[in-house]
Amino acid sequence: MLEFVTRWYKDKFSDPQAVTLLFILFGLWALIYFAGGLLAPLLVALVLAFLLEWPVAQMSRIGVNRTTGASLMLVLFAGIVLLMVFGLVPSLWKQGMSLLTELPAMLDKGMGYLEELTQKYPQYVSAEQVIAMETELKRMLDTQHLLDIGKQILGFSASLLVLMVYTILVPLLVFFFLKDKEELIRGSKRFFPSNRELARKVWGEMNQQIFNYIRGKVIEIIIVGAVSYVFFAFMGLRYSALLGVLTGLSVLIPYVGATLVTLPIALVGFFQWGFSPEFGYLMLGYGIIQALDGNVLVPVLFSDAVDLHPVIIIAAVLVFGGLWGFWGVFFAIPLASLVKAVVNVWPRNHTSDKSDGDGPAGNGITDKTVSE
Template sequence: MSDSQRWFFLILAVVVALLLYLLQPILSPFVVAALLAYLADPMADRLEARGLSRTLSVVVVFLVMTTVLLLLVIWLLPKLGYQLQVMIKLVPQVFAMIQTVWIPWLESNTGISLEGFDLQSVQALMSGHWQQTGSLVKNIFSSVGESGLALAAWVANLVLIPVVMFYLLRDWDVMMGKIGYLLPRNLEKKVTLWANECDEVLGAFIKGQLLVMLALGIIYSLGLWTVGLDLALLVGMLAGLASIVPYMGFIVGIVAAGVAAMLQFNDLTMLAWVGVVFAIGQALEGMVLTPLLVGDRIGLHPVAVIFAIMAGGQLFGFVGILIALPVAAVIMVLLRHLHQGYKSSKLYDC
């Protein structure tokens, strides 16, 4: 890479970052649409390989995704909303259990005195936040309804996502080809190699790990529902979402399900059944889901995932959260090649 090319790409990166920062209030629907198009492109490519035209392939994929999304919204959201309200009502019981059962048990078995711990203040703080969370959707719709401009913007964004996604998905391969054609000829092969490695990393997380999370959420929810837990769907989906970090979903899920089971049944036998559900989920994840959906593709380290999401949100808000993993994948590939170049340079071997 020549000096002029280095300066060009450095200036281009600065300009892109500045535009992301300045335009973040309007970029959310476009970024969401681009991520959905990226996820759906392999399905459209498979249909196209079977003889369908690109437009027809995109229409089929688009209809399938829209139908699945509508069914999830119609069936899932009311149930999650109801279970969230149930969980809010259980918060005082959780604090009562901590006060009457757990703290005395800790004091008697460890000799540690917790008299100075102000549980009432924590309870008041948490209860206030849970009440705010429970009324969040109502407040959002109230604020939207009070302003015609806000309502128009909300509807426009909602409509814009599928429209932009459709056109991006239809022209995805064409756009990638044009981007490759615009690259300097001496860099085209290397940048293509890096892009393929970035796609491999993203595939392991955005395509593979998200499917694992969804599957685990369904497995945990069905298992806890079989046990008879009232909050089965909410706890199961929460454990599935937390599974983006290895073992975090298991820890979060089994603790939340254990507390909910004790409050509902007050029977230690139910804790054993909850443990069985999560043990089966972990076994399926390790032996079936991860090898099948993620395989041996190189993924991002869990710490890198957490840091990328937090840094993206801090720098660019919601848009930064959406682009955090793609940017982290690119940085990871660049750092790996930089490390290889350093190991083969005179600076390292002198």
Template sequence: MRQTAGTSALIAAVTAAGALFLVFEIRTALSPFLIYAVLAFLLHPLRTNPMIDRLFWGVTILFGAWVFSELSGLLTPFLIALVLAYLFEPLMNALLARKIPRVLSALLITFFGVGGIVLVGVLLTPEITRQIAAIGALIPLLPDYFERFLSWIFSFDVFSWLSLDVESVKLRVLTALNEQLNNIGVLVTNFTQTLWKSIPKVITTITTIILLPFLTFWFLNDFNRFSDTVSRILDKKPASGVRKYITMAGGIFNQYIRGQLIVMLIEMTLYSTIFSIIGINYSLLLGLLSGAALWLPYIGISTAIALTSLVISLGSNPAEQFLWAGLTYLSIQVLEVFFMVPKIVGGKVQLNPIILFLSIFSFGYFFGIAGILISIPVSAFLIALVREQLYPENASIIEQSPASAGRSRP
């Protein structure tokens, strides 16, 4: 027996040495696909060992991330269509409940839903572009405006009592402002040049828009099969342990993405309509920005209010418009906090403000704009995992009560 074990060990060592030599010789021909295939072939028979099973899934996740990064441009229309199908799935279920065939339901949603989104985008894009250009033209006027504003601020007697060198302070503030405005001008110029060089990407975007209706239709039509397949995979023994985490993440993302989009659309419509009635310049653009600010709590709405205040202050009737705009923001924010978010979004994605800011800045630093967009639901999911580990006795209560799942623990 010992001789057999020693012979096996010697054969294994020689084979390993030969494999390493072979890998060294063909290193230029190696690819992540080939490496993954070899590792999967070697690890799969040994997955009865828990550590080997985890190693196999870790390698699989890394390989999936590589595939996604390599094919991200090609997969973009498919991912967008899948997201649209996911967002419209409740409407699909409502139509199916009324005994409308699935193919006809998918066709109706694609025509009116996706077609409506594309139509609104096509109709609003020229006006939004014009308003962006008009606001950009205000940048050269800002130094004179701020100089007058500072002169008015420093005209109060309190600055004389403090014996401040008002002119020196004004000069420093205006110098810093001019530097920032110059940086903005450089950014705008670089953005225009980059946009001009991105004509191939524009063509790709047009192709994506053309493909979206067809892909969304087929995803909607086969979404139940896709869901059943994922459910069957999760029912298998290796994946059964993560089913509850998949369900938890699904509930959080479902509430956040669908709920936030509905509230954002309502707020965009309200802001744009009211700003237009008030007579604020660039009401469409400011309304869209104010509604979209919901995606970044505190930071987004503060930026939107600052931009709206700047546009109003450069207008012809600032005093009255400031009053009505302030009442508009106050009313819609009250409506959002006490009605729309609790009723539509729910409580699963409520975060402590400190955690919220930390998640936004951290995800933005590591993953850019995409990280900022997903920072809140991902952080809510991570907090839910931590809560479940720290308070397992309350796990069932948390799952049953959406409102309690989002509140922070002392």
């Protein structure tokens, strides 16, 4: 066993560049994991600067200096954010509060329907199950639970002071990242070993993929959210703006988000129409939107950015989401692609591949090739 471990270690870590790549990845992971809370403004600014770099670079090509280009893009981005905050957030907040107010009535209606099912189909739905479910729902909606929610809201309000600090720091950081990009990159290289060729290959493979993924994800959120809102408004569904935004944001969590957002849409539709043709049309239209997103929009937007099996994507969402919360979920696919890129460029010891011949693991290296 010890001989096997020793042989595996020499095979995988005999190349100094591989060790350098491993230490770089481990150092970045440790920095984000242990100091992510302290460095949150810096990380957010890095993400925004990465997104805004492309238009700034295009302006530089036509003769606009980086300072002017960075200023223009920052002002444009800030204007879009302010337009969303003051134009969209108040409406969403109002609809969200209204939905929370009517939630007990919706649940009562649902419980009444379940009681009818116990009378019609007692062999499938028992009265004890309905009573237990009703008791749990009442416990969740009691006064103490609502007070706990109120305390959480107050705690969030207290963090608004931190948010105000971010609104000052993040734009400044984004501006300097865009303006002094080359200088900052040159200065950061001194902290990395010189034999970093593998790390350069990984970054070269990931750079365009990350940009394509983030750009595609933003476009997907906008398209799915807008189409869902138009469809909900056309159907006359209540809280159409709120549910449209939730549907758009659900694409952040592949395969899981669509399942989670289906529940509030079905609950609102059932409360408004009951089991009627309108409710059926609502769920059919929502299913068509999800099918078009998964089978048409996603392949078009991410054909060059994502080449991962669905099982790997779901596992990445669970792992990285558990490590880094929202940002872990948002970057789960790029991080999984990073792991794949590292595996692809990781050097292999030819001596361990001799026995594999021309098979997949041997990379076409035969005994004759090794002897030469």
